Amino acid sequence: MSELAIRRGAAPALAVEQLSYSYPRAAAPALLDVSLEVAPGEFVLLAGRSASGKSTLLRAACGLVPHFHGGEVEGRVEVAGLDAIAAGPGELAAAVGYVAQDPETQVVSTTVAAEIELPLEMRGDGPGDRARAVEEVALALAIPHLLGRAVDTLSGGELQRVALAAALVTRPRLVLLDEPTSQLDPVSGDELIWLLRRLNEEWGVAVLLAEHRLERCLAAADRVVAVEDGRIGFDGPPREFLAWTREFDPTLTTPAARLFSLAGIEPLPVGVRDARRVLEASTRGALVSPEQHQSTARPKGPRAFEAKGLWVELDSGDGARDVIRSIDLTVAPGERVALMGRNGAGKSTLLRTAARLIDPVAGRVAAERMALLTQSPSDFLVRERVGDELPGEAGLAALRAVGMEHALDADPRDLSGGERQRLALAIALAGRLDGDGVPGLVALDEPTRGMDRGRKEDLHALVERLAAQGAAIVIATHDVEFAAEFAERVVLLGDGVVIADGPSAEILSGGWYFATEVARVLDVPGVVTPEKGAALLVDSPSELSGHIDPQSSEGPGEGAG
């Protein structure tokens, strides 16, 4: 039992002992000999690559595995003293709350108030208790204004909060969250993590959170558990986890830790505040950016995308409203642009208007041979053979453009997530390549949702290749770290208007939310990636030498990305 649990003299919020689990008809087990304990009031971060077993572990902790999914299970899972394998998810509902990745399928009622009240009603609580609990959890999550709304009028972020409220309303001892920030903008994502931390501290709720964007939540965690191929690869404090990632899985490290690692600075920071503290204590003067004066003028010449005086109106049920308001924007062939902004800022609407899925109410938009990949690539896959999706020479050329020509006879369902995304892009590109096989405009809407860093690197390489061939690339994304790596220009939208448009290094270092972790650590204009930051730290006059560990330094030029 952990020190914290012993101190409080309580049973652990979650105790997993030698748990092995295989889904029905699965070739390999999803979890293998997993042992884990979460103490009451502990905040544990679950790290790992895609399909490593994080979600399965969370589902085992709330009783969905094996009760709902079936399969073979061995070992023991106890939640707040209840045997999770013997009891079903319904019986565990009072002790554990679960928030899954997709908020749309996590609500079952029509209105927010009814959704939050449902678990209490099922438990048989009295009317007074229910009303009070709903009010309190709504206040805690800052959603009292949503209580009377219909759930299908809520944004993704609002829906995620409602799902969290429904999970917390029974005052469970443990709350499990599966990538809750994957659909949220940086502002809402940060808000959610700190809200969880506050609930954890003030209500004493133990939190087990699975995430890919570790830089968002590492500083809030008491402990990190890394899952590798269904086994526990690491279990310890965040700082030790960062040291472990350097040795065993660099794709799990955070940008700030990578910055320190490349610059050879010890100890590795678990968050921005930690990193700034080390740097502020050791640097003599302010760090000077090597690229402070960058031109924001757009090159004149051919245009792959142009919007002029564009207005788009949408009606989501509460009356029509202007989602895009007088946008002027051009993108040149070969340019790589990140389209960023809060949820509801108009990013997806702009791309959908350019692809002629929505008609503008005023202004004009023109896109040359545009291929748009929407947020869910699997929507493009309707046949059981890749070659049937993309027949003929045009199909083969599109497969070649995304590097998938080898998979002509494969079943799309057997492809990995990254390959399915490439195939969907090829379907959108087919017939839109010029004589040399070069696409016009390639637009992707939130392509890194739920991706681990390895898959992001593959996507980055593909985007680089298409841009090098002359395609204009526009990617709508909330992922500032990915934007900093792939984009040369960032367009920031706010409430349907362009609020910033310039070189990515300038835009992503000039704010707080839409800034990379490295930019927030160094606060130097123009420095957004660990590689550039490390180069600056190594070259700057500083007293960092006392912190630099020559053994740990990777060198700023190595292992980019």
Place this chain on the structure above:
Amino acid sequence: MRSPFAYIPRRGPLQSARPGAAVAYLGALVVVAFLYSSPPVLLAAGVAACLAGRLAGARTAVRAALRMGFALALLIVVVNALVVDRGETVLARLGELPILGQVDITLEAIVAGVSLGLRAAVTMVAFGVYSACVDPDRVLRALRPIAARSALTATLVSRLVPVTAADAGRLRDAGRLRGPGAAAVGKGALARRLLAGSLDRAVDVAATLELRGYSLGVPHGRRRPEPSRYDARFYAVAAVVLAAAIVGKVIGADDFHPYPTIHIGLGAPTLAVCAVVLASGLAPIRVARRQVRRRVASPPRRTPGVRGLTDRERAMLLGTARQGVSPRSPSREVDRV
């Protein structure tokens, strides 16, 4: 994209009423539609249903229901005109048609079709208003103790409908975004894909229901009384409409015979039923009560320490109200609602 029939929470009388009262009220209009074939009465029921929807703020649902209702009505009129050859006023002789045989289009068959079509349209508008104004959560909550399994199925379906609609919209968009060189996607392939996807969605929604404790069975806790000051109004209107409709039917208010020649009676009973049914459309109106602000002259109050002087006299003596209440203080004005 939201369905035009999706429930929108509002604070109108129809939305605030208990599901039973709202169902009784809208159901009374549907009963009228099925009880009567007289076009004036059916028209009155249709107008009443539209009016009720408009007053309840369900304009989008009414519009959509009217579109669907009129399309259905038109279909009924066409089919009735083709398959019924009764009536003396022949408008067109189409001759011998396969399956149908000899087809004569008569005015009477068209009018009879209009009557049937109106009945369908009234029913659709009433259901549209019900769908947009009655909270499904409250209906399911009321249903749960009576039929737990049916309530579970209804919950699953009611959630899957908007989710599947959203999935269908996304699949349609993905179909339109396919490059011209990709294999075309027919409606059949999209439907298969939607069905497969909706099964996955159903599993996710069912998992959420499990986690909310739905499998524990019927809740044993006390049900929250859901008070509504509008219930009596809707029950009363429903009772009046039903009574008028039944009495009217008995005394011959449904005075309509399409064959052999058209007869549409507009006697006093028919007009009376029309008036009652039409007036019932006003039931969801929100009566704004005027706030009456009355100045109440308060009786002079003696202050124990200042013999012989009222507060007003003392304040006048001091020039201003140094303490206590000034003569012009608004606190002496009593709001009465």
